[in-house]
Amino acid sequence: MGGPSVYICDGCVAACNRLLKAHQGPAADFAGWDAYTNEELLASLPPSEATLSAVRDDLRAKVAILRERGVSWAAIGEALGISRQAAWERFRFVG
Numbered sequence: 001m002g003g004p005s006v007y008i009c010d011g012c013v014a015a016c017n018r019l020l021k022a023h024q025g026p027a028a029d030f031a032g033w034d035a036y037t038n039e040e041l042l043a044s045l046p047p048s049e050a051t052l053s054a055v056r057d058d059l060r061a062k063v064a065i066l067r068e069r070g071v072s073w074a075a076i077g078e079a080l081g082i083s084r085q086a087a088w089e090r091f092r093f094v095g
Contacts, residue, residue: 060091060094061094063076063087063091063094064091064094067091067094072084073085073087073088074087076091
């Protein structure tokens with residue numbers, strides 16, 4: 001398997017998958033957001049908002065670079081699973 005400047009042999013991927021399968025971790029114990037108190041839910045909002053903001057900034061930066069390279073709104077929309085018009089309306093002011 002590989003990614004940008006990273007290569008992992010199939011044996012290592014298989015070992016990782018075995019470890020992940022064997023260890024369910026805290027996520028397996030997640031009872032759902034309804035189990036949280038109001039205070040816990042309120043405390044969880046700022047980190048969620050910060051994460052969302054960072055992801056939006058990342059997406060805008062990528063779209064700006066693609067547009068600078070002359071990539072069409074249709075191609076960007078297709079990659080995002082939206083129409084060309086929706087992509088243009090959403091990102092026309094980036095960059």
